[in-house]
Every structure is written in C-alpha cells, then in structure tokens.
Amino acid sequence: MEAQQVCPLDMKHSVLDFQLIEAPQPASAAVAAKAAARQGVMTVATENAIRQQTELLTQAGATTAIVDVNALAMLNCLSELEQLDEQETVAVIDVGNATSNVVVYGQDGLPFVRDINIAGASIIQDISRQRELPEEQIRRTFAQGQSSDQLDSKLLLAMSNAIRPLVNAINETLRFYSFQEKTSGVDRIFLCGGFALIEAFVEFLTDSVAMPVALLNPFSTILYDSDTAINKTLKKDGPAFAVAAGLAMRTR
Missing domain, CATH: 3.30.420.40 (ATPase, nucleotide binding domain)
Known part of the structure; x- marks a missing residue:
C-alpha cells in the first residue's frame, strides 16, 4: 500500500526490495540529517521484466542467484x-x-x-x-x-x-x-x-x-x-x- 504511493508500477504484478542505508562516516551533521530523513533505497521491477532476465540466464545454462x-x-x-x-x-x-x-x-x-x-x-x-x-x-x-x-x-x-x-x-x-x-x-x-x-x-x-x-x-x-x-x-x-x-x- 505505501509503496504504491511512490511507485508508478502495479504492485500486484511487481517485485519490491529495499535496503536501509546509514550516513557515511565521518559525516557532517547536515549530511547525516539528510540521510536520516531518507532511510534507504527502494527498488521495484515488474514480474515480467525479472522473468525475461531469468529466462535468458536459463538459456545460457546459468542459474539466477541475485537480481540486481x-x-x-x-x-x-x-x-x-x-x-x-x-x-x-x-x-x-x-x-x-x-x-x-x-x-x-x-x-x-x-x-x-x-x-x-x-x-x-x-x-x-x-x-x-x-x-x-x-x-x-x-x-x-x-x-x-x-x-x-x-x-x-x-x-x-x-x-x-x-x-x-x-x-x-x-x-x-x-x-x-x-x-x-x-x-x-x-x-x-x-x-x-x-x-x-x-x-x-x-x-x-x-x-x-x-x-x-x-x-x-x-x-x-x-x-x-x-x-x-x-x-x-x-x-x-x-x-x-x-x-x-x-x-x-x-x-x-
């Protein structure tokens, strides 16, 4: 529900992942505050896009370990x-x-x-x-x-x-x-x-x-x-x- 507010893709047919990120050290107070306000990175891809990539790997004889x-x-x-x-x-x-x-x-x-x-x-x-x-x-x-x-x-x-x-x-x-x-x-x-x-x-x-x-x-x-x-x-x-x-x- 919350992801749908910031993502133009249909979340019912998409895959979502996120990563929390800490401010780099050392960091100024201003930089740390800005990073704290945005706590991470969210990635979204359609199921179809991921399926196409994994099918290519399968055709090449490889197995999907991570999608990046x-x-x-x-x-x-x-x-x-x-x-x-x-x-x-x-x-x-x-x-x-x-x-x-x-x-x-x-x-x-x-x-x-x-x-x-x-x-x-x-x-x-x-x-x-x-x-x-x-x-x-x-x-x-x-x-x-x-x-x-x-x-x-x-x-x-x-x-x-x-x-x-x-x-x-x-x-x-x-x-x-x-x-x-x-x-x-x-x-x-x-x-x-x-x-x-x-x-x-x-x-x-x-x-x-x-x-x-x-x-x-x-x-x-x-x-x-x-x-x-x-x-x-x-x-x-x-x-x-x-x-x-x-x-x-x-x-x-």
Missing part, C-alpha cells in the same frame, strides 16, 4: 575499484543499447538515479533516418573507432543532431540534482556502456558538459591474463562491461 539493479551495479563497480571519494559528488552515465542510466552519488551516500529512454539503438536509428543509410552500415562505421576529426562531416552533423536530446537530458538531470540537493553540482563524470566505445560520442559529450569526463573501464584496474585474444577484447571494450563487473563484484 544496473544503477547500483555501476556504483558497486566504482566503489570496488576505489573510484569513489567521500568529498566528491560523481555521476556515472551508462549509455547502452535500449536505455541510458544516470546515477549521481553524493556525500550523503545515497544514489540519485534517472533512466533515459534515449540510447544507442535510437541514436543509430535517428542517424540512419537523417543520412538515409542502413543502420548496420552506421554501426560498422562507428565500430572502427574513429574520432570526430576522422568522420565524414555529414555523418558527424547527423550524429550531433541525434545525440543532442540525450546530452540535454543528462544536463537537465544534473541540474535537477544540484537544485534538489542544494549542492554546487557534480565534480566529475564516469562514462560507460556500449556507446561509450564510440570515440566521437565521448568527444561530443565531453564538450557538452561543464565537468571532467572519464571512461569507466574496470579492466584497467582488475588483474587478469591479458595474453589471450578474448581478454584483449576486455581491455579494449572494458567500458561496455562496467555493469557486468559491478554485478560480479557483489558480495552480498
């Missing part, structure tokens, strides 16, 4: 890689194929999360429409890892137009967070997800936000055998595996 949330998995990855600083406010942006996740982690130890329905697939579709080119051709071009200086000017313009709504949504999210939390804003951004492998996109995003942007590549820190061909791919495509790494690092 992408946004929290990214923060777990940052935390385990010791990239979180209690004196900083950081944002992690995961630009995947279907959705983009923006997670802001402030000094109160509570994540601020927003999912944006603009991501790789819709951006590719928009560029395809503008340039009247097959989507697969555009994907192959981006897979070559070219910078903005190396891309065709017409393709670069189409990419800029297609990405702008996502960049605007990201900037709007960061401004809203600063206003709501009454902070000076985000100190730096970590970027991950499959679309973060496109150099021209990273350049465009970096130019469009007023703060440092760094790729979140867990395999630049994780020790592993880099001699095999598969593991060499992990190093190159590491930002696409940030969520997976965060899930694998979960201990409880």
Whole structure:
C-alpha cells in the first residue's frame, strides 16, 4: 500500500526490495540529517521484466542467484575499484543499447538515479533516418573507432543532431540534482556502456558538459591474463562491461 504511493508500477504484478542505508562516516551533521530523513533505497521491477532476465540466464545454462539493479551495479563497480571519494559528488552515465542510466552519488551516500529512454539503438536509428543509410552500415562505421576529426562531416552533423536530446537530458538531470540537493553540482563524470566505445560520442559529450569526463573501464584496474585474444577484447571494450563487473563484484 505505501509503496504504491511512490511507485508508478502495479504492485500486484511487481517485485519490491529495499535496503536501509546509514550516513557515511565521518559525516557532517547536515549530511547525516539528510540521510536520516531518507532511510534507504527502494527498488521495484515488474514480474515480467525479472522473468525475461531469468529466462535468458536459463538459456545460457546459468542459474539466477541475485537480481540486481544496473544503477547500483555501476556504483558497486566504482566503489570496488576505489573510484569513489567521500568529498566528491560523481555521476556515472551508462549509455547502452535500449536505455541510458544516470546515477549521481553524493556525500550523503545515497544514489540519485534517472533512466533515459534515449540510447544507442535510437541514436543509430535517428542517424540512419537523417543520412538515409542502413543502420548496420552506421554501426560498422562507428565500430572502427574513429574520432570526430576522422568522420565524414555529414555523418558527424547527423550524429550531433541525434545525440543532442540525450546530452540535454543528462544536463537537465544534473541540474535537477544540484537544485534538489542544494549542492554546487557534480565534480566529475564516469562514462560507460556500449556507446561509450564510440570515440566521437565521448568527444561530443565531453564538450557538452561543464565537468571532467572519464571512461569507466574496470579492466584497467582488475588483474587478469591479458595474453589471450578474448581478454584483449576486455581491455579494449572494458567500458561496455562496467555493469557486468559491478554485478560480479557483489558480495552480498
């Protein structure tokens, strides 16, 4: 009943979980008071969404042990890689194929999360429409890892137009967070997800936000055998595996 008041999903066909969170130590009185007022994090997912994920695992021959949330998995990855600083406010942006996740982690130890329905697939579709080119051709071009200086000017313009709504949504999210939390804003951004492998996109995003942007590549820190061909791919495509790494690092 109480969850239904703050959740747009039908709770009769959803699964709910929550985690109480204590203020990080040491914490100022103001930070501790704010964290105390919001005592934890609640996550809700539809039964259908969970069933789809577990069916994928079953098809792959695996058994579901824990169902987690992408946004929290990214923060777990940052935390385990010791990239979180209690004196900083950081944002992690995961630009995947279907959705983009923006997670802001402030000094109160509570994540601020927003999912944006603009991501790789819709951006590719928009560029395809503008340039009247097959989507697969555009994907192959981006897979070559070219910078903005190396891309065709017409393709670069189409990419800029297609990405702008996502960049605007990201900037709007960061401004809203600063206003709501009454902070000076985000100190730096970590970027991950499959679309973060496109150099021209990273350049465009970096130019469009007023703060440092760094790729979140867990395999630049994780020790592993880099001699095999598969593991060499992990190093190159590491930002696409940030969520997976965060899930694998979960201990409880």
